[in-house]
Amino acid sequence: MSLFFSLNAVILTRMYVHTALASQWVLLLPLCFLLYDREGGLSWQRCFIWCAFGTLGVLVHGYFVPMIGLLLLCYLGIKREALSLRWFLTFLMSFAFSVFAVMYVLGAFSSGLSMGTGAKMGELSANALAFFNPGHFAWLLPAFPIPLIQAWEGMAYLGIGGIAALGAASVLYWHHAVRLTQSAAGNRCCRMLVLCGAVFYLLAVLPHFYVLQHAVFYLHYPQWLNHLLGIFRANGRFIWLPMWLLLLFGVGTLLRAVSWSRWAYCALAFCLLLQSVEVVPVVSMLRSWYVDTRLKPYLYQQMRADAGIRSLMAGHQRVIILGHDNIVHIREIEKWQRIACAAEEVHIPINEVYTARRPDELLKKDIEQYWQDLRAGSPEQGTLYVFPDPYRIREVRGLYIYQLNGYWFGTTEERDLPYHSKT
Numbered sequence: 001m002s003l004f005f006s007l008n009a010v011i012l013t014r015m016y017v018h019t020a021l022a023s024q025w026v027l028l029l030p031l032c033f034l035l036y037d038r039e040g041g042l043s044w045q046r047c048f049i050w051c052a053f054g055t056l057g058v059l060v061h062g063y064f065v066p067m068i069g070l071l072l073l074c075y076l077g078i079k080r081e082a083l084s085l086r087w088f089l090t091f092l093m094s095f096a097f098s099v100f101a102v103m104y105v106l107g108a109f110s111s112g113l114s115m116g117t118g119a120k121m122g123e124l125s126a127n128a129l130a131f132f133n134p135g136h137f138a139w140l141l142p143a144f145p146i147p148l149i150q151a152w153e154g155m156a157y158l159g160i161g162g163i164a165a166l167g168a169a170s171v172l173y174w175h176h177a178v179r180l181t182q183s184a185a186g187n188r189c190c191r192m193l194v195l196c197g198a199v200f201y202l203l204a205v206l207p208h209f210y211v212l213q214h215a216v217f218y219l220h221y222p223q224w225l226n227h228l229l230g231i232f233r234a235n236g237r238f239i240w241l242p243m244w245l246l247l248l249f250g251v252g253t254l255l256r257a258v259s260w261s262r263w264a265y266c267a268l269a270f271c272l273l274l275q276s277v278e279v280v281p282v283v284s285m286l287r288s289w290y291v292d293t294r295l296k297p298y299l300y301q302q303m304r305a306d307a308g309i310r311s312l313m314a315g316h317q318r319v320i321i322l323g324h325d326n327i328v329h330i331r332e333i334e335k336w337q338r339i340a341c342a343a344e345e346v347h348i349p350i351n352e353v354y355t356a357r358r359p360d361e362l363l364k365k366d367i368e369q370y371w372q373d374l375r376a377g378s379p380e381q382g383t384l385y386v387f388p389d390p391y392r393i394r395e396v397r398g399l400y401i402y403q404l405n406g407y408w409f410g411t412t413e414e415r416d417l418p419y420h421s422k423t
Contacts (some may be wrong), residue, residue: 004165004251007275009134009157010240020061023278027240029053030068034075038189041082047091050075051098058102063232067200074192126154126204126236128211131243132163139278147213154204154236156243158250161275166246168267169253197242203229204239243414256365308404312415317382319343319350320370322392339386339407346383374399374410380413385410 005011007029014022028360032055037046050072057064072095076083103109127133133144134157141160146152158166207219221229254271257264314321321339343350373379377397387393387408393401399410 004159004162004247004275005244005280007159007161008247009138009159009279010155010243012279013155020065021237023060023266024240024244026056026060026064027067028244029056030071031241031244031269034071034078034193035189037075038078040079042079042087047094050091051094054095054099055102058106063234063237066232067238069095069099069197070196070199070241074189074196077192078189078190109272121263124153124234125151125206125208126156126234126239127151128205128209128216129154130154130204130236130239131158131246133157133212134160140274141278145213147215151210151211153234154239156204156239158243159275160278161271161273162247162250162394164274165250165254165268165271167250168271169250172253172264192194193245197245200238201242204236204242206235271346272285309339309407310346312402312404312409312411313343313346313348313384315382315413316348316384316411319348319384319386320380321351321386322367322370371395378413379410381412383411 005024008024011024030050033049033053053063053068053072055069064325072091076088076091127146129144130151133146134141135143135155136150138157138160207221209219211217251268251271254264254268258268280364320337326351331375339350339373370385374385379385379396379398385396385399390403390408393408393410396410399412400414402409402415
């Protein structure tokens with residue numbers, strides 16, 4: 001079963017790109033504990049374990065915390081025979097205290113930090129058929145179109161082997177050929193996990209419910225809920241828990257069937273073969289990424305051959321990307337990452353607009369100050385400005401403007417390049 005979880009699109013495509021979001025073990029660890037500790041009562045040791053799960057979620061990435069929290073509620077629901085009000089409050093309050101204490105130590109409640117406004121809710125949600133849409137990851141299946149490119153934040157592709165296992169398991173389960181569990185605790189566990197998966201699936205695909213390119217409906221969130229969920233911004237990532245539950249159901253059902261049918265063993269081996277074949281080119285690409293360079297290697301290698309941009313960057317002290325408002329639009333992130341890779345090659349620092357790693361207010365203030373200086377005709381010496389589009393260049397004064405390979409640059413120094421204009 002571990003092979004199916006390892007050969008997964010979500011993990012492989014984020015390796016060396018977003019290692020925190022590739023750390024899906026943070027979510028699988030409490031899920032595994034929940035499944036193996038269905039029997040028995042409650043204890044302080046178990047409470048400490050769940051506090052540790054919550055702490056890990058905060059330290060690795062905040063998106064894991066609500067998913068781990070709901071798994072804790074499922075765990076308590078499974079053990080309802082041993083559950084009392086005292087134990088219920090003990091587990092929940094201990095978990096919450098652990099999470100918020102670590103957040104406080106990390107500075108999450110510092111003044112000036114924005115906890116989100118819900119502005120990205122829906123733009124960064126998952127597509128309703130994300131489980132079956134390989135994007136550009138798969139080798140055997142074509143990518144299905146989606147209306148919002150940001151929906152790839154909710155990538156939850158099961159893989160062709162996982163889809164085959166899920167299909168075979170659904171047939172077996174529908175015809176009552178196999179059951180995952182026979183115990184009362186096991187049945188409660190299944191019901192709770194189905195409810196948990198359904199909740200996070202809805203949180204991931206709403207408020208815009210898209211099936212491929214078709215908008216089915218839009219759910220208007222109340223303002224308080226929009227602001228609360230906006231803390232996480234990319235709500236499409238909540239689809240990971242339903243994804244793992246579906247994969248667990250498919251592979252787990254076939255494993256149960258192996259005990260009485262060799263055909264189930266053959267089906268499981270065939271699904272694993274499909275999953276392995278599909279990721280061969282991806283694994284090769286990831287290996288080349290790791291060997292070639294550290295930062296965004298596939299983009300970095302493209303920029304190394306761009307002598308014009310490297311020549312333009314040479315001699316500058318910093319690169320400033322002037323994005324739209326406070327954060328560069330997600331459609332442009334890859335574009336700015338290429339600039340960042342080129343800047344790294346010539347050892348020039350770059351502002352953090354392309355990653356949006358800083359608090360919104362501070363980031364917006366910095367960019368707005370740059371714009372004010374440029375409108376006043378007072379650009380910084382030794383600074384290379386990168387513009388999101390040619391239209392706003394008309395607002396600035398005192399720069400030489402160059403257009404190279406689809407990028408618009410502004411600098412106070414005139415360069416011997418094929419194209420330039422003076423503002």
